Amino acid sequence: MRKIPTNSLPSAAKASLPAKTELPLDLRGPHVTAGASAAHRLYQALCEMIVSSLVKPGEPLPPSRTLAKQTGFRRNAVVIAYERLIADGFAEAKVGSGTFVAARIPARTAAPGKPKVAVDAPRQGAFALGCTHIDERAVQRFRAFVGRRMRAFGAEHLHYGDPRGSRELRAAIADHLLSARGLRCDPDQIVITSGTLHALRLVLSAILKAGDQVWCEDPGYPIARKTIAHCGYRAVPVPVDEHGMRVAKGRTAAPNARAAYVTPSHQFPLGVQMSMPRRLELLDWARQAGAFVLEDDYDSEFRYDGAPLMSLAGIDRLQRVIYLGTFAKTLFPGLRIGYCALPERLIADVTAARAALDRFPGTLMEGAVADMLNSGAFAANLKRVRKLYREARDALAETLEAASDGALSVPVPSQGLHLVARFAPSVDPSVAARARQAAGAEGWLLADTYSRAPPLPGYVLGFSGHAVPLLVASAERLARESRAALRTRNKSARRA
Numbered sequence: 084m085r086k087i088p089t090n091s092l093p094s095a096a097k098a099s100l101p102a103k104t105e106l107p108l109d110l111r112g113p114h115v116t117a118g119a120s121a122a123h124r125l126y127q128a129l130c131e132m133i134v135s136s137l138v139k140p141g142e143p144l145p146p147s148r149t150l151a152k153q154t155g156f157r158r159n160a161v162v163i164a165y166e167r168l169i170a171d172g173f174a175e176a177k178v179g180s181g182t183f184v185a186a187r188i189p190a191r192t193a194a195p196g197k198p199k200v201a202v203d204a205p206r207q208g209a210f211a212l213g214c215t216h217i218d219e220r221a222v223q224r225f226r227a228f229v230g231r232r233m234r235a236f237g238a239e240h241l242h243y244g245d246p247r248g249s250r251e252l253r254a255a256i257a258d259h260l261l262s263a264r265g266l267r268c269d270p271d272q273i274v275i276t277s278g279t280l281h282a283l284r285l286v287l288s289a290i291l292k293a294g295d296q297v298w299c300e301d302p303g304y305p306i307a308r309k310t311i312a313h314c315g316y317r318a319v320p321v322p323v324d325e326h327g328m329r330v331a332k333g334r335t336a337a338p339n340a341r342a343a344y345v346t347p348s349h350q351f352p353l354g355v356q357m358s359m360p361r362r363l364e365l366l367d368w369a370r371q372a373g374a375f376v377l378e379d380d381y382d383s384e385f386r387y388d389g390a391p392l393m394s395l396a397g398i399d400r401l402q403r404v405i406y407l408g409t410f411a412k413t414l415f416p417g418l419r420i421g422y423c424a425l426p427e428r429l430i431a432d433v434t435a436a437r438a439a440l441d442r443f444p445g446t447l448m449e450g451a452v453a454d455m456l457n458s459g460a461f462a463a464n465l466k467r468v469r470k471l472y473r474e475a476r477d478a479l480a481e482t483l484e485a486a487s488d489g490a491l492s493v494p495v496p497s498q499g500l501h502l503v504a505r506f507a508p509s510v511d512p513s514v515a516a517r518a519r520q521a522a523g524a525e526g527w528l529l530a531d532t533y534s535r536a537p538p539l540p541g542y543v544l545g546f547s548g549h550a551v552p553l554l555v556a557s558a559e560r561l562a563r564e565s566r567a568a569l570r571t572r573n574k575s576a577r578r579a
């Protein structure tokens with residue numbers, strides 16, 4: 084043990100300022116971490132005593148033996164606490180004289196109070212979007228894969244990794260994209276991200292400069308719009324019709340845009356599929372303008388009727404299209420693993436952007452996700468939950484149609500995890516807002532997904548990850564309130 088000076092020898096300092104035999108120590112207050120080591124608790128109590136001016140600068144502290152006797156701690160704990168006080172500048176050691184409160188100590192600042200910033204808790208009630216269900220057998224397989232990977236924990240986690248993520252997981256994703264989405268790419272074109280929004284941000288930062296314009300569907304995914312604006316780019320709303328984004332309108336509104344963010348397989352929120360002529364028109368624009376298309380393929384694994392369509396990136400063969408995928412829906416959101424597949428010409432820039440932003444993805448879960456994909460557990464889970472989601476979709480659509488008595492029309496989506504329930508276009512969107520509030524329902528107002536186009540009245544309702552009886556009861560309530568809000572509206576329109 085390092086010998087630290089004690090106050091046992093006579094000194095000038097001691098003669099003028101005698102060491103207190105009993106220090107005014109509070110070893111139980113909120114400044115002390117219960118359960119921490121004796122040395123740490125004593126250190127915290129000594130700090131508190133010093134910064135509260137219960138002892139004066141330059142005042143001698145008692146010898147370690149004396150303080151050990153006062154506190155009941157071992158002398159060793161006192162010595163460690165004194166050493167740390169000295170190292171942190173709260174005390175000074177004078178050889179031959181002892182340990183003294185430092186001549187200058189940090190001014191006491193107000194104890195941090197509980198922050199008053201309100202952060203909304205994520206919504207999880209019936210109709211909340213983004214909820215998922217993972218089959219119990221898949222959970223067991225995932226647990227087993229994670230356990231096996233943790234038992235084999237080795238060097239791959241001890242070093243900084245490839246900014247694109249593990250090659251093993253990238254190879255498993257490349258296989259999945261080929262079989263599920265008709266997209267052929269090399270694992271080296273894939274970058275693992277912590278979800279779609281992270282991929283969006285990463286890719287945009289590599290291809291755009293501040294203030295550049297990005298076409299966004301209107302209505303569209305408001306969270307992606309926020310991400311684009313948050314990064315300092317300008318989201319340009321481009322209207323959507325039954326064929327998807329109206330490319331001609333985009334050309335007029337922002338011919339010099341550098342990118343377009345689209346959901347071509349299942350437009351969010353309306354659910355339309357981008358037609359082949361529109362797809363080709365969009366790709367023509369991107370080639371002519373030297374722009375890139377970001378294809379958010381967020382829910383194509385959940386196709387209920389027929390085979391999934393080829394992705395836009397598959398048609399383009401990853402020349403001008405960047406493909407964004409996520410495991411937030413196919414496995415679970417808490418995994419925070421998504422990915423993008425890149426045109427070869429962007430690999431270096433996106434990899435450099437990733438390294439600059441947050442170096443590389445966490446490695447602990449990558450192996451287990453690769454195991455899920457390679458073992459077939461991922462596909463088996465999808466098959467089982469697809470069946471559940473289809474039942475949930477049908478129950479929700481049928482209940483809304485029947486219980487709203489014609490007030491709402493509910494097209495049944497052939498893909499995805501949400502549906503749109505609409506009032507007649509002539510109804511004011513405030514009717515939906517009122518009914519939703521009266522029903523205490525979650526999900527979104529359709530109007531909130533619009534930027535500039537005149538909003539349609541209705542709701543965007545998630546059906547995945549919610550029990551069918553809850554969905555049915557909530558749908559009955561929402562339909563009832565929708566009828567009531569419409570009646571009130573019609574009455575006041577007649578009176579006016």
Ligand SMILES: Cc1ncc(COP(=O)(O)O)c(C=O)c1O
Pocket residue numbers: 212213277278279280281304346351379381408409410411416421
């Ligand atoms: C349109 C759309 N894209 C992407 C995502 C997934 O985003 P992330 O992977 O960042 O969780 C969602 C989730 O609800 C979505 O609705």
